[in-house]
Amino acid sequence: MRKRFGILVLSLLIVAASALVYSPLTQQPPNRHNVSWENAIAVLNTGQVMRVFQSHHLDVTLSLKNGTVMTTKEPTIDAIFHEIQRCGDPCRYIEEYTE
Numbered sequence: 072m073r074k075r076f077g078i079l080v081l082s083l084l085i086v087a088a089s090a091l092v093y094s095p096l097t098q099q100p101p102n103r104h105n106v107s108w109e110n111a112i113a114v115l116n117t118g119q120v121m122r123v124f125q126s127h128h129l130d131v132t133l134s135l136k137n138g139t140v141m142t143t144k145e146p147t148i149d150a151i152f153h154e155i156q157r158c159g160d161p162c163r164y165i166e167e168y169t170e
Contacts, residue, residue: 075134101139102139103139103142106146108146115133116158116162118162119137120162125168125170126170129144131149131151
């Protein structure tokens with residue numbers, strides 16, 4: 072009886088530990104927000120963006136000066152870089168990265 076109880080407790084501990092380890096890996100960090108393309112461009116034009124990364128899959132990541140990270144999907148490849156050029160002065164110091 073004791074042996075079965077011990078095995079049960081050990082099994083429950085393993086399941087609980089696995090859930091605790093897996094959970095943070097599947098949740099988006101609290102400072103990361105998925106936004107529409109239009110919202111991303113509106114934020115871009117405020118001058119609060121420090122860094123922009125574009126992937127081959129049209130995924131764009133904007134890193135803001137306050138530590139917030141925004142992700143969006145651009146309509147066409149390099150659209151974010153065209154928007155940075157159109158933005159002008161507020162966007163002149165943005166670091167640009169591409170995959």
